Amino acid sequence: MAFSLPNFIGHRGAAGYAPENTLASIHKAACLGTSWVEFDVQLTYDSELVLFHDNSLDRTTNGSGLLADQRLKSLKDLDAGSWFGSDFTGETIPTLTQALGTARELDLGCNVEIKSSFGRERETVRAVARTIVNFPKSPTILVSSFCHETVHMLKYYLPEVRRALIVRKIPANWQSLMKRMQCSSLHVSEESLDQRQVQMVQSTGIKVLAFTINDRKRAEHLFAMGVSSVFTDVPGKIFSPMTMAV
């Protein structure tokens, strides 16, 4: 798949319709016509990579405590679907390898958001890089993180893969950060965006992507401001395949 971001990217798969960051959620995003998905990746206690958003297991599984304190085997015993709905009972926490396999099967691009646990940033980046580099016929990938150190290290450990920095608000020093990290895009929380800033960033060739937009009118407003793509939990609601432009 050539590197080309669509207007809409399924957030945590299609988190509005299936339990976030699960294979069911990735399948749902594809069923709804999404050509790219975003998901969050974290390191387990025994250095495996799994899809998971929170630090704690409590909200989205039947487990409790910190994900980073658990081995993959124990995490795999958890139910990551029932909290969302009985149709998803038995859904498990996927590994990054499983998610990439599903994306490859469904012909989806992947935005792999790295959530490094404190003090394990390098280990996380190295594990992500190893997984992606060794993955046969890998889907098209964009890696991103809120963590500056993580994005900076990606430049060395995964130089061939496009990178993005995620921010709540475009910082005053965005230009020097982008230059240092050599990012292809900046992913920004939607409520903080203004047209002048968006156009300034876009004029340098760096794409601005906004998260998380679940309202069609708001998405249209952001596109009018110059935003390239939006992350959405509800791809089926926010666009029909007709409205998608690549």
Ligand code: G3P
């Ligand atoms: O990658 C965009 C967005 O997912 C960042 O925030 O907390 O939903 O992972 P969060």
Ligand code: MG
């Ligand atoms: Mg995310």
